[in-house]
Amino acid sequence: MFADFDDLYLRFAYVIGKDWEICAGLDEGTTQIAYKGVDFNPKLVFNFPLECTFKSTSPFGWPQLVLSGYGMDAFGNDVVRGYGTTHIPITPGRHKLRVPLFVPRSSSRFQQFLAWILGRRPEFVDPKVVAHNAGREMTRVRSQGYVNLTFNIVTKDLQSLGFxxxxxxxxxxxxxxxxxxxxxxxxxxxxxxxxxxxxxxxx
Incomplete structure (x- = not known):
């Protein structure tokens, strides 16, 4: 949900450990553009299905889903509206999760004004950086909306590996x-x- 923005789309990507591989499905992609309803509902509904199959012999590096929200600003520039990440649930069944989003902040008010004028908002070169801890303590961010996700998880042969x-x-x-x-x-x-x-x- 983005209370202050409209006409947004999401980019998604998976971050997995070195012992994991994607057997089927897209490892990254882009949703359609979502618009708010005429009843002034602040929710943007994507209804975009993701299907992916993972394979591994170790739980280390369990898959994470990375989300990046984008939209147009007042000057028609495509700017980032939020980053977020969550681990894919480890238990089979249906799960509903809320992923909070955040955006990087400018280092000063002058930089913030300059970014607004030029349409160059602070953003990560690689959105997958939000799935890692290294270097994030030096990044200034602020909260900005959230995304509701519904997972339908199916696992196979985990018990044969002792899990x-x-x-x-x-x-x-x-x-x-x-x-x-x-x-x-x-x-x-x-x-x-x-x-x-x-x-x-x-x-």
Whole structure:
């Protein structure tokens, strides 16, 4: 939602670890331009579906979705309206997330005025930088809107690698008690049939 802007579009991209690869789907793209309704609703509805399939043998570098919002300013310049990022949910099922967006700020009021006149607002050379921590502590930003996302997640063969992704609410009480009793045993006293990856989901 952008209360102060209209006629916006989003660019999206995925950031993944070195052990990951995209098997199907686009790794980046652009949505259509969205307009506000006639009832002065501040929401911009994109309804833009994203389909992507990832493959990996390690959870390190779990995929992140990076969003960048753009639109025209008063002088007709295409300027950035917000950056945001979120990790793709790790559990299967339907998830609704709200991603807050932010924009870089000028280093001074003079630079801010100059950027407004010239139509050159501060922006990142590579939008994927928002998915990393290095160097971000030196960047001045301000909040500007948010994007609501709906994920439909399907996972496959994670249990064969020793990983569980269901929430704790989905664990049967008896299984939960059994798992708890394993944690109370001395180190090296686990039964032979207990997987060494049993509690990886607590990462």
């Amino acid at each position: 569980r992704t269901e929430s704790s609410e989905g664990i049967h009480p008896a299984a939960h008690d059994q798992q708890k009793s394993y944690h109370q045993l001395p180190l090296g006293a686990l039964p032979e049939n207990v997987s060494q990856y049993e509690d990886v989901d607590r990462m």
